[in-house]
Amino acid sequence: MSGCCGPATAEIEQFTTQHQPEGLPVVVIGAGPVGLAAAAHLAERGLDFLVLEAGQQAGASIAKWGHVRVFSPWKYDIDAAARRLLEADGWTAPDPEWLPTGAELVDDYLAPLAKLLGRRVRTGAAVTAISRLGYDRVRTNGREQAPFLIRLADGQELQARAVVDASGTYASPNVLGAGGLPAHGEQTAAELIDHALPDVLGADRGRYEGKRVLVVGAGHSAATTLLALAQLDDTPITWAIRAGDAARTYGGGEADALPARGALGTRLHALVTSGRITLLTGFFTHRVNVTAHGVEVVSRDPSGAEQSLVVDRIVSATGYRPDHSIAGELRLDLDPILGSTRALAPLIDPNQHSCGTVPAHGVDGLAHPEPGYYAIGVKSYGRAPTFLMATGYEQARSVVAALAGDWEAARQVQLELPETGVCSSSLAEAQEQRAGLATGISGGLLATPLPLATVSASGDGGGCCG
C-alpha cells in the first residue's frame, strides 16, 4: 500500500537506503509493546539500535493500568520477531487464548524481552526533543544527510540515523472540558480528578470507597472504572457522557468477536438499568468548582442549558491525544483532525472505519516529510481510538524492513484483526454512517454537533477496539 501524502515513495526509499549517517544507531523512543517490537525486528536484521524509555521499566505506561485485563488474548499481543528472539532464549509463550492483565503483559512478555535486549534498552531516559544536527526545521540543503539529534531530560544529547517514535499517548490524556479545552477550574481541582483507570479495587480503593464519584467519558476506560466502582459499598456513582444515549458504549454484547469487550458493555448496561449507576446524557463539562461540600461539576450544552451535580471525586476517562511537541523541530505532515500522518488518516478514520476494517499499512503510510522519522504504535493513530497492538507490530515490521533497505518486505503489509459486532455490518453502524459520525468505540461525533446527532440506535452499537 502506498501513502497519499508526505514524501513520495521514491524519495523515502532513496533516503532510507542511500543517505543514512553511517555508524549511528536507530533510536526507538519508548519501550512499550510496539517500541520493543521495533527493537526485536532491528535486532533480527542486525541493525544497531538503542531504545530510550522514560519510565523505570519496560512497559511503563502499561504498568500504570496493570490491574486492567485487556480484551485481546495473548495470541494477538506478541510480536512475531519478539517471539522468535524470546523462544530462542528458552522462553515459553503464555496460553494463546488467555487475556492478560497489563501487569501480566509486562511481567510475562515485555520485561523478559527488554532483559534479552539488554543494555540496548535504556530506562529513565525521557526524550524531550528531536532535531537534526545543525538543522532547525527551516534549513533544507543537506538536511537528509544530517544525523538526528535527540535530547534527553537530563540534558544529554544522542545522535541517530533514524528515529522510531513509539512513545504512545498515555501521558497526554484528553481534558474534562467537553470542547477539548480544559473546563473552567479543571486545573485548580486537579487533586480531585483522576485520569482514566485508577485502581479502584486495589491501591486506590481508599480514594473512592464511600465517596460520591463522577465518571466522565464514553469509552472502555469509563466502562472499566464504572464496573469496578459498582463493587464498592456506599459509593454513589454517576456516569456522564456527551452523547444522547450510551448504546455504543454498551457495545456488541455477545456478538462481539472479543468476548471480554462485549461482556463489559453488557454488564454496564445492567448496572445502569438497575439504578446502581446514574447515567447523565448530553453532559458537556463546562466548569468545576471546589466547594466546602465537594466538587460542583457544571455541564453547559451548546444551546446554553446547564445541569450540575456535586461529587467527592471525578474520574476523567475522556481518551488520549498525541503529544507531537518532542518532534516540533521536525517536518511533520499531520492530519488536521486525528494528528496521525495524512496518509494514515483515511485508513483509520473513525468516521469510516473501526479497528476490524483498518487495512494493512506500513512504512509508506507512516512516512513524514522528515525522512527517517516514523511515529508508530498508538501514537501513530493520533486521536483515533481504534488501535490494536497487532496493528502496531505490523507497522514496526514494515518500518524496520525499510530501514534495512528491504523494500519488498516493507511493502508486503499484512494485518489480520479480529472482527467485532459493530466492526462488521450491524444496523447501528449503518445508522452511524448515515449520520456521519462515530469516534470509534463509543459514538462521539467528530463532524456533527453532539446533541443533535446522537444515535438513538437500537441495541447493539458497539465497541470497536481493544
Ligand SMILES: Cc1cc2nc3c(=O)[nH]c(=O)nc-3n(C[C@H](O)[C@H](O)[C@H](O)COP(=O)(O)OP(=O)(O)OC[C@H]3O[C@@H](n4cnc5c(N)ncnc54)[C@H](O)[C@@H]3O)c2cc1C
Ligand atoms: C487500558 C488499555 C487496554 C488496552 N487493551 C488493548 C487490547 O486488549 N488489545 C490491544 O491490541 N490493544 C489494547 N490497548 C491499546 C494499545 O495496544 C496499548 O495502549 C499499547 O500499550 C500501545 O503500545 P505502544 O507501544 O504504542 O505505547 P505504550 O504502551 O503507551 O508505550 C509507550 C512507551 O513510551 C514511553 N515514553 C513516553 N514518552 C516518552 C519520552 N518522551 N521518552 C521516552 N519514552 C517515552 C512510555 O513510558 C511507554 O513505556 C489498550 C490500551 C489501554 C489504555
Ligand SMILES: NC(=O)c1ccc[n+]([C@@H]2O[C@H](COP(=O)([O-])OP(=O)(O)OC[C@H]3O[C@@H](n4cnc5c(N)ncnc54)[C@H](OP(=O)(O)O)[C@@H]3O)[C@@H](O)[C@H]2O)c1
Ligand atoms: N480492558 C481493556 O482492554 C480496556 C480498558 C480501557 C480502555 N481500553 C482501550 O484503551 C483505549 C482508550 O480507551 P478510552 O476509553 O480511555 O478512550 P476512548 O476510547 O478515546 O474513549 C473516550 C471517550 O470519551 C468521550 N469524550 C472525549 N472527550 C470527552 C469530554 N471532554 N467529555 C466527555 N466525554 C468525552 C468520547 O466519546 P463521545 O465522543 O461519545 O463523547 C470518547 O470516545 C481504547 O483502545 C480502549 O479500547 C481497553
